[in-house]
Amino acid sequence: MVKASMVSVIMTVYNGEEFLRETLDAIFAQSFKDFELVVCNNGSNDSTQDILDSYEDPRLKIVHQTIEKPTFGDGIRLAYANASGEYIAVNDGDDVPLLHRFESQVKALDADENTALVTGWFDEIDENSExxxxxxxxxxxxxxxxxxxxxxxxxxxxxxxxKDVADEVGGYAAKYHYGSDFALALEMIKAGWKVKVLPEVVLKLRVHSGQASNAPELSEMRAYEARELFHEAANLPGLSSVARALGRKNLAKRTIQYGFVLCHEKKWAAGLKQILSGLGQSPLYGSTYFGFRLACALKIIKHPVYS
Incomplete structure (x- = not known):
């Protein structure tokens, strides 16, 4: 019987030909070697599969998405379902891990049994790796x-x-198409687990216009999920009074934002309901933010309204 790897690295990739090879090379060059890499080809129609097939490293496991028009959540859940490691590391197909990333994070998890999730600082890079x-x-x-x-x-x-903690809290919740990673961390915290941030850069995170979650047709979905997730965040246990006040303001903002997105989609009744709900959650802050959004919508001031 083959011994399971200590770490399963999971990745979902859709039409990632431009950056995938750089990412894979950085993963296979990690100083920590005891891992498998589970890649979900999430319906790509470019040369993504050819790039994956060009690697002969036995640690690579490729799974194929079978549903039509899959979301990020669909892809990451499929990769997660095929992972067998004690620890799960996540790496998107266009982000570049630093050499000792896995090693540092494994040490941190090994050192504290009360910590369920380890993360770290990151450098943002553009599509030219600058x-x-x-x-x-x-x-x-x-x-x-x-x-x-x-x-x-x-x-x-x-x-x-x-992974055992993630399993206990339900893994990547199916009700979230693009915010399931945020939801997972929140559920771990609600269950009493700690999240540790390493004070070091562990990854180069690529920001570019071609990312799937930037598609304009997803604005309503993103706004809805943001409202739901920040409602969960505002009710986390152990918040200070300052944090709770910030949470109320943010929830009002996200609710009003969702309302404006609905109005933009000509769902006037539903949009107005959300706007009024947001105003009620934090009247002073909500009124100020509402005025700002309205001025943007009327093009009195310039601002990306439906982000």
């Missing part, structure tokens, strides 16, 4: 909880987590 900025995350757990009240500060490609 450096954009370094994203430094809060190093304390309380700081991370507070950061969750305004945004999801973690990059999914920096995740390494305990």
């Amino acid at each position: 450096y954009v900025q370094t994203c430094r995350l809060p190093e304390t757990f309380d700081g991370l909880l507070e950061a969750y009240q305004s945004a999801n500060p973690l990059a999914h490609s920096t995740y390494m987590y305990r």
Whole structure:
């Protein structure tokens, strides 16, 4: 019987021919060697499969998406279902892990049995692999909880987590098409587990216009999921009074934002309902944000409204 790898690296890729080889080379060059790489080809129609087939490393396992028009969530759930490692590392098909990423994260998980998820800082790069900025995350757990009240500060490609804990909290929730990674971290925290941020850059995260989640037709879905997820974040256990206040403001903002997206899609009644709900959640802040969004919609000021 073949011994299971300690780490399963999971990846979902859709039409990733431009950056995939650079990513795969960096993964197979990792200083930590005891891993399998499970790649879901999520319906690609470019040369993605040819690139995958060109690798003869026995640690590579390729799975094929069979459903039509799969989302990111569909792909990552399929890769996850085929992973057998004690720890799961995530790496998107266009992001580049630094040499010691897996080694550092395995050591961190081994050192603290109360930590379920280890992440780290990351450098953003553009489509030409040029450096954009370094994203430094809060190093304390309380700081991370507070950061969750305004945004999801973690990059999914920096995740390494305990698979048994992920299984216990339901893995990647099927109700989220693009926010299942955020939901997974929130569920771990709600279950009493810790998230640790390594104060070092572990990954180069690529930001480019061709990413699937940037498609304009997904605006409504993204806005809906953001509202739902930040509602969960605002109700995390152990929040300080400052964090709770931030969470209420952010939830009002996300609800109003969702309302404007619905109105943009001419779903006027549903959109107005969300806007009024957001105004009720935080009247002063909500009114200010509503005025800002309305001015954007009327093109009184310039701003990307439906992001």
